[in-house]
Amino acid sequence: MSSVEEIIGDVIQAPSVFKNKSILYPEYLPDRLPHREKQLKMLAQVFKPLLASPGETSQRVVLAGSYGTGKTATSRLFGKTFSLIAKNHGLNVKYVHVNCYKARTLPQVIHSIASGLEIFVPPRGLSVREMLKGILDELERKKQYAIVALDEFDYFTAANAGTPAIYTIIRLYDDDMNRKKRMHFIFIVRSPQVLDALEPAISTFFLRNTIHFTPYTTKEIYDILGDRVPQAFFEGAVDDEVIKYISILEGADAEGAGSARTALEILVRAGESADSSGRSMVTIDDVRKAHVVVKPELAMLQDTIETLSPHELIVLLAIVKTLKESSSPFVRIGEVEKTYKMLCENYGERQRRHTQVYTYIMGMRSMRIVQTKSSGKGYRGKSTLIGISNAPLDILERRIEEILTKKLV
Ligand code: ADP
Ligand code: MG
Numbered sequence: 001m002s003s004v005e006e007i008i009g010d011v012i013q014a015p016s017v018f019k020n021k022s023i024l025y026p027e028y029l030p031d032r033l034p035h036r037e038k039q040l041k042m043l044a045q046v047f048k049p050l051l052a053s054p055g056e057t058s059q060r061v062v063l064a065g066s067y068g069t070g071k072t073a074t075s076r077l078f079g080k081t082f083s084l085i086a087k088n089h090g091l092n093v094k095y096v097h098v099n100c101y102k103a104r105t106l107p108q109v110i111h112s113i114a115s116g117l118e119i120f121v122p123p124r125g126l127s128v129r130e131m132l133k134g135i136l137d138e139l140e141r142k143k144q145y146a147i148v149a150l151d152e153f154d155y156f157t158a159a160n161a162g163t164p165a166i167y168t169i170i171r172l173y174d175d176d177m178n179r180k181k182r183m184h185f186i187f188i189v190r191s192p193q194v195l196d197a198l199e200p201a202i203s204t205f206f207l208r209n210t211i212h213f214t215p216y217t218t219k220e221i222y223d224i225l226g227d228r229v230p231q232a233f234f235e236g237a238v239d240d241e242v243i244k245y246i247s248i249l250e251g252a253d254a255e256g257a258g259s260a261r262t263a264l265e266i267l268v269r270a271g272e273s274a275d276s277s278g279r280s281m282v283t284i285d286d287v288r289k290a291h292v293v294v295k296p297e298l299a300m301l302q303d304t305i306e307t308l309s310p311h312e313l314i315v316l317l318a319i320v321k322t323l324k325e326s327s328s329p330f331v332r333i334g335e336v337e338k339t340y341k342m343l344c345e346n347y348g349e350r351q352r353r354h355t356q357v358y359t360y361i362m363g364m365r366s367m368r369i370v371q372t373k374s375s376g377k378g379y380r381g382k383s384t385l386i387g388i389s390n391a392p393l394d395i396l397e398r399r400i401e402e403i404l405t406k407k408l409v
Helices: 004-013 037-052 071-088 106-116 128-142 153-159 165-170 192-197 200-208 218-232 240-250 260-276 284-294 296-307 310-326 333-347 354-366 393-408
Strands: 060-065 092-099 144-151 183-189 210-213 371-374 384-387
Touching (some): 037 210, 060 071, 060 192, 060 200, 071 144, 071 183, 153 192, 183 192, 218 240, 240 284, 310 333, 333 384
Parallel strands (some): 060 210, 144 183
Antiparallel strands (some): 371 384
């Protein structure tokens, strides 16, 4: 038996597909954000007056978009870069990022802003107004400007719905028009609807000043992953086909929700799956396995297949076996039918006609067991391509064979 030291040592020394895994973590801030150029430009437009006429107005802008669309990364990268540019203009601008999921009450938010600005505010004994005044005075003394990003602002509005707390920040300068405007805001929300609950004047202002982050398309996810892969993986570890497949799984115009975060997570898990099998390359089946881990709701597939008829199960088994042999994400229906014919002979079942097999496949597609697409150019004639993304093939194959044996006796 191996000693504990050997067990741990083996794992630590085992080769890995990753050159630098942390490049793929959500908290890593890349120095480029493909397909967010437009949003960065709009942010620059909003904060341009801060350089041209510092202190004249307080800028406020909303970033809105669903999970994983790059709102946080864009805001951080903008803040970091804008501060640098401002410095070259001789202006002291500090970017502060506050997560309202963690700081939901007004005093917590103000404390987070203060600590981000490295300004001391006593933990208790001061009113909200006094705290804010303390921060603004200190900014004045330091001749500093602040861009405050309130991320996950949905949580703040939900926790403070109908209370004046919401307006304290939004209306910071309203009753002190003559003060130099040193504090500026980026409000980050998932859904712009949360802003409808605010006073009409404010929600109208917000809606007019919203920068939208749309879910990423297949091509956009492909570009985003493609940009990270060479930094994160050793050369040759991740095939173009793997990146393409993940893009289809997560692209908003294909199977997914368009989240770069989910796509990156599938990529990390797929790499880990290759590592744990001691392989130097990530396979399509690693991606399938990762896909189920990242989206556990897909595991339902295992129950769904129980409801299939024996003949549908044979067709599904044919798809699984053909996919396994090809090691690509999709196979042509013609190839599946060849395997299917063989399986029918093995199981002593009468072979169904092409149109019937096609109908079975479309049925399983509507149950989200398989995915289909039309072969584009490059194939002779048009053909239906079939893939399975919601389970690793080995596990699925064993499961189908089990159920078939039960059902066919
Ligand atoms: P959100 O805040 O909208 O939920 P994030 O900004 O946290 O999304 O992005 C999620 C992950 O995806 C992060 O790891 C981020 O670096 C990455 N990401 C998002 N958009 C892009 C992009 N356009 N280019 C490169 N990476 C991106
Ligand atoms: Mg975010």
